[in-house]
Amino acid sequence: MKKTVHIVGAGVSGLGAAHYLAQQGIDSVIYETSGQLGGRAAGVEEEGTLFEVGGKNFSSQWLRFNALLREFDITGFDPQHPDFHIVLNDRLVKLDKRRTLSGDLRLAMQLGVRGSLQLKRFLDYSRKHAHELNHSQGLIQQVEERWDYKPAAGHFAPSLLAGPIRMFSIIMGAAEPEEIFPSQLMLFTSGFGKGEHFAIQGGIQRFHQALANGKHIRFGERVERILIEQGKVKGLVVKGAKGEETIMADAVISAVPAHVFKRLLTLPIAIREACERIRYYPLAMINALYDKPVFRDGINSIMFNPGSILGHCSANRQYQPEQVRFTLSGIAARQILQFPDDILIERAEREFSRYLPISGRRVAVKVTRHMGGICAYAPYFSRVKHILLGGIAEIDGLEIAGDYLEGHTMEGCLHSAELAVQRLLAR
Ligand SMILES: Cc1cc2nc3c(=O)[nH]c(=O)nc-3n(C[C@H](O)[C@H](O)[C@H](O)COP(=O)(O)OP(=O)(O)OC[C@H]3O[C@@H](n4cnc5c(N)ncnc54)[C@H](O)[C@@H]3O)c2cc1C
Numbered sequence: 122m123k124k125t126v127h128i129v130g131a132g133v134s135g136l137g138a139a140h141y142l143a144q145q146g147i148d149s150v151i152y153e154t155s156g157q158l159g160g161r162a163a164g165v166e167e168e169g170t171l172f173e174v175g176g177k178n179f180s181s182q183w184l185r186f187n188a189l190l191r192e193f194d195i196t197g198f199d200p201q202h203p204d205f206h207i208v209l210n211d212r213l214v215k216l217d218k219r220r221t222l223s224g225d226l227r228l229a230m231q232l233g234v235r236g237s238l239q240l241k242r243f244l245d246y247s248r249k250h251a252h253e254l255n256h257s258q259g260l261i262q263q264v265e266e267r268w269d270y271k272p273a274a275g276h277f278a279p280s281l282l283a284g285p286i287r288m289f290s291i292i293m294g295a296a297e298p299e300e301i302f303p304s305q306l307m308l309f310t311s312g313f314g315k316g317e318h319f320a321i322q323g324g325i326q327r328f329h330q331a332l333a334n335g336k337h338i339r340f341g342e343r344v345e346r347i348l349i350e351q352g353k354v355k356g357l358v359v360k361g362a363k364g365e366e367t368i369m370a371d372a373v374i375s376a377v378p379a380h381v382f383k384r385l386l387t388l389p390i391a392i393r394e395a396c397e398r399i400r401y402y403p404l405a406m407i408n409a410l411y412d413k414p415v416f417r418d419g420i421n422s423i424m425f426n427p428g429s430i431l432g433h434c435s436a437n438r439q440y441q442p443e444q445v446r447f448t449l450s451g452i453a454a455r456q457i458l459q460f461p462d463d464i465l466i467e468r469a470e471r472e473f474s475r476y477l478p479i480s481g482r483r484v485a486v487k488v489t490r491h492m493g494g495i496c497a498y499a500p501y502f503s504r505v506k507h508i509l510l511g512g513i514a515e516i517d518g519l520e521i522a523g524d525y526l527e528g529h530t531m532e533g534c535l536h537s538a539e540l541a542v543q544r545l546l547a548r
Pocket of ligand 1: 131155157176531
C-alpha cells in the first residue's frame, strides 16, 4: 500500500482523486500552481459578486457527482434552462432538449427534410444505445470505425452544421463541426435531454471546498517534472515561492489536462503521440451582471451561428435573466481571445444584441480566458486511450486522471479520478 500519493492539480479530477484515496485511508498531497480550488470549474468572488468562471452545471443522472453532494450534505440547487434557442438563418429557433424534433415543426422547417431526418436518426441512435456507449470499448469502436474517417462536417447536411450539430460541437469541445468527430458527438448526444440540469445554490466552490476539506493542498506550487527512473516514479520537481524543490515520491496521480501532462515527463513516443492527438480548443467566458433582465420572452440561452465570435450564451440561472454567461468559442472567437477585456465585452454585447438587445446597464463583469481550452477528444479515441493507458501502466507508481479520459464534465473527471485510484491501488 502506498503511504502518500502525490497529486498534480486541484481541479475536480485532483480533488476527486484525493477524496477517493481518503476513502481508502490513504493520505495525499495536492500541488496546485494557482491560489484557488476548482481549476476550470472555479468559483471566484470579486467585490462581493460571485463569478462561476467555468464548469458549474450538473445532471441529475450523474452518479458520482450526486453521491458526493449527498455525502457532503450539500442541498439547494437551481434548475437550469430546459431549452436552447439556435440562430438559424439569422433567426432564433427554439430547440427543446427533451422534445427535439417530435412535434417541433418550426425547427424541422428550418432544417429541411434531409437535415431533420439526419438529426432524428443521429439522436435516436445515440439515445437508444446510450447504455452501450462509453469512452473505452464496445459499440463506440464500431461507431468510430464507421464515422471517424472524417470530421462531423463531412457527414451532416449544411442546415445541421449551421445549427444543432454546431451546437453540440461547441458545447462538447468549443469546436466547430469541421474540428470534431462523430463518435465524440454521439457520446455527448447519448445523454442529451436526459435528466434535469442544476447548479449549486451559493456556487460550485461549495462542492470544491467540501472535497478539499481535510486534504493537504500546497497552493502556489507548480509541478515542473515527474521524475521517473528505470520505469518507476522517483519524485517530483516542484517550484513555489521559495524556489525549486525535489520531493521523493513513489506514487503520483497527474490530474491536469493531457497537453500539460505530456510536458511533465519524458514519455515513450507512442504515449506522447497519443496525448498529442487529443485536442483542446481555447475559449473565454464573460460573466456579466446587468440592472435589467437580458434574457426574456421565454429565451434563456442562445447558440450562435458559424462565423460568430459567440458560441453560446446563457442566463446564469433560470431565474437570473439579468446575469449572462457569454462564451466566446469557435474559430472566429479564437482570433480575438487575446484582445483586452473591454474589447471582448463590447464585441460580445454587440453580437448578442443583434438577437436580443441589451437595454440594461452593466453593473459587474468578469472575463476569464481558458487558453488551455476544453477537451474535444480525438478521432478513434478509444484506440488513443488504449495506447495511453497501456503505456502509463508500464510506469510503476504513475496514474492519470482528467477531462480527457471519461468525458469532459465534472462527472467524467470524478470517474477518471476514481479509476485512477483503483488502478494505482491494484498495482
Ligand atoms: C467555460 C466552461 C464551462 C464548462 N461548463 C461545464 C458544466 O457546466 N458542467 C460540467 O460538468 N463541466 C463543465 N465544463 C468542464 C469542466 O469544467 C472541466 O471538465 C473540469 O473542470 C476539468 O477538471 P480537471 O480537474 O480535469 O482539470 P482542471 O480544472 O484544468 O484542473 C487542473 C488543475 O491543475 C492545475 N495545474 C495545471 N498545471 C499544473 C502543474 N504543473 N502543477 C500544479 N498544478 C497544475 C491548474 O491550475 C488546475 O487547477 C466547463 C468548462 C469550461 C471551460
